[in-house]
Amino acid sequence: MHWTVLALLAEEVVRMANFKGHALPGSFFLLFGLWWSVKYPLQYLSQKVNKKSQRIYCFQRVDAIEGGLKVIFALIGMLAEQFVPDGPHLYLYSGEKHDWVKLMNWQHTTMYLFYGLSGVVDVLTYLSPVVPRGLDRLMLSVAVFVEGCLFYYHVLHRPMLDQHIHSLLLIAVFAGACSTVLEVFLRDNIVLEMFRAGVTIVQGTWFWQIGVVLFQPWGGPMWDEKDHSNIMFLTMCFFWHWAAAVAILAINYALTYCCIQRCRAGSGEPYISLTVRQQKCDTNSQATFLSGSDEE
Numbered sequence: 001m002h003w004t005v006l007a008l009l010a011e012e013v014v015r016m017a018n019f020k021g022h023a024l025p026g027s028f029f030l031l032f033g034l035w036w037s038v039k040y041p042l043q044y045l046s047q048k049v050n051k052k053s054q055r056i057y058c059f060q061r062v063d064a065i066e067g068g069l070k071v072i073f074a075l076i077g078m079l080a081e082q083f084v085p086d087g088p089h090l091y092l093y094s095g096e097k098h099d100w101v102k103l104m105n106w107q108h109t110t111m112y113l114f115y116g117l118s119g120v121v122d123v124l125t126y127l128s129p130v131v132p133r134g135l136d137r138l139m140l141s142v143a144v145f146v147e148g149c150l151f152y153y154h155v156l157h158r159p160m161l162d163q164h165i166h167s168l169l170l171i172a173v174f175a176g177a178c179s180t181v182l183e184v185f186l187r188d189n190i191v192l193e194m195f196r197a198g199v200t201i202v203q204g205t206w207f208w209q210i211g212v213v214l215f216q217p218w219g220g221p222m223w224d225e226k227d228h229s230n231i232m233f234l235t236m237c238f239f240w241h242w243a244a245a246v247a248i249l250a251i252n253y254a255l256t257y258c259c260i261q262r263c264r265a266g267s268g269e270p271y272i273s274l275t276v277r278q279q280k281c282d283t284n285s286q287a288t289f290l291s292g293s294d295e296e
Helices: 002-049 053-083 103-127 135-154 161-186 190-214 227-267 276-295
Strands: none
Touching: 002 053, 002 103, 002 190, 002 227, 053 103, 103 135, 135 161, 161 190, 161 227, 190 227
16 A cells, blocks of 8 residues: 555656646747737837837847846756756766666757757847847757757657647647748748747647646546547647637737837827828829829
8 A cells, every 4th residue: 555655656746747847848938929929019010110220229139138038948947857856867878777868858958958059149149240140040940940850759659649749739849940940031020020929829838738638737537548539629729729829919919009009199209000001002093193194
């Protein structure tokens, strides 16, 4: 009886550790995704009317602070993966057992390492004009691509449900990697930036979903890993997460627009017109009409 209780306690400790291993990166991704969903509309709408260099410099400083936070979060993640009670504690290979030590934790550590390097490049881009423009986005895309490759082989030959729920995560990961590569060449493109924010939010929420499905942190029966209905539900659930991310992007963009308009109204600055394109079309039409009249 005593050994049974100890075994159950050990299993519970491992299960909670595995859940936290998914909740921690999920929280990081969700935090950055939500921040980007506010930052990029604010940057885009602020520069749409007023293109003062002081404001551009302000956003560059924000990028540097963001890079510093990436480095801090990456260090927290690496230390957490290595020094949890059942972690590898910096041992990669056991000479006694002739076996690798906790490679799952080492893969998570490698993922955090590349995001930390991305943060370092963000800071260097701000501090030194020698750093090529676009290198920060390139390093971020490399970090996201490394994450995708690691997780692809992370669940190879694992149970069907485990493989499927992680493969859905890879959709968001590789979509984010591709869009970030495009940002290297299409800098300050609001559509690409918002897309990256959206897929980052999806990564964050889906990491939490993986932890809940596979490890049941709050108790309850485990999911049947061979039931095809569970796979169908999780596929549908993944796109619900994506729909929620799109809704968050739309709400944050609208709130940012309203806040900027209210601030401009209070300071007497001009509004950001929603009919600029229509006015341009009308002006072009009038010019064409007048030129035609002159010819007659």
